[in-house]
Every structure is written in structure tokens, then in C-alpha cells.
Amino acid sequence: MLWVKAFHIIATICWFAALFYMPRLFVYHSMSKDEVSRERFQIMERKLYRGIAIPSMTLTIILGSWLASYQWSYYWDAPWFLAKIAFVVALIGYQLLCGHFMRQLRDNPTQRSHVFYRWFNEAPVLALVAIVILVVVKP
Numbered sequence: 001m002l003w004v005k006a007f008h009i010i011a012t013i014c015w016f017a018a019l020f021y022m023p024r025l026f027v028y029h030s031m032s033k034d035e036v037s038r039e040r041f042q043i044m045e046r047k048l049y050r051g052i053a054i055p056s057m058t059l060t061i062i063l064g065s066w067l068a069s070y071q072w073s074y075y076w077d078a079p080w081f082l083a084k085i086a087f088v089v090a091l092i093g094y095q096l097l098c099g100h101f102m103r104q105l106r107d108n109p110t111q112r113s114h115v116f117y118r119w120f121n122e123a124p125v126l127a128l129v130a131i132v133i134l135v136v137v138k139p
Contacts, residue, residue, distance in 0.1 A: 018053035
């Protein structure tokens with residue numbers, strides 16, 4: 001069980017790293033003026049999304065489910081756990097929205113401003129704070 005927990009934490013850290021960095025790439029991509037820079041950001045975004053974000057999200061969900069399966073009755077009766085699951089579902093939606101914005105930037109890089117992406121970048125920080133408090137404090 002401790003190995004599963006360790007790898008769940010590692011996968012979660014990798015997932016959040018991708019969620020923190022992806023919108024930052026959007027900021028720079030939306031500010032880029034030349035085609036070479038836009039192409040570079042498209043490659044970076046695609047590799048981050050497909051190579052890190054999707055695999056680490058998938059591992060986080062699989063390993064988290066595996067951990068919860070050890071004590072299903074305890075976790076499904078715990079309000080803090082259900083709140084954590086709600087945040088995880090929201091993060092999955094956030095990642096899918098990142099994929100949508102990635103495709104929008106590829107097709108039309110001027111659709112949203114860098115200021116929008118700077119604000120968009122704050123959502124996973126709030127989710128991280130909430131999830132850590134829920135898991136550690138169990139309010």
C-alpha cells in the first residue's frame with residue numbers, strides 16, 4: 001500500500017507540474033508575434049499535454065482509485081474525500097479545457113489575451129491548496 005501511495009503522490013506532483021506550466025505556455029504563445037515562436041510553443045504545449053499531463057493524470061486516477069479500494073466504505077462515507085473527488089473531477093475538466101485552448105491557440109493565436117491565461121493559470125493552485133487541506137486535515 002505504501003508503494004501505491006508513493007507513486008500516487010509522484011504522479012500527482014507530475015500532473016500538477018503540467019497543469020501549472022501549460023497555461024504559462026499559453027501566456028507566452030498568445031504574446032508571440034512570429035511564426036517560428038508560435039510553432040515552438042505549439043510543439044512544447046503538445047508534448048507537455050500528451051507526454052506528461054495525460055499520462056500523469058491517468059496514473060493519478062488509477063493509483064488513487066487503487067488506494068481508495070483498500071477501504072471503500074471508509075472513503076465513500078467521508079465528506080472530505082467526496083470533496084476531494086469533486087476537486088479532482090474539476091481538475092480533469094481544467095485539463096480538458098487546456099487541451100481546448102491548446103487547439104485554439106494552434107488555429108487562432110489571437111483569440112484570447114495573455115492576461116486571460118495568467119488568470120486561468122491560478123485555478124490549479126486553488127485546487128491544490130484545497131485538496132492538500134482536505135487530505136491532511138480531513139475537516
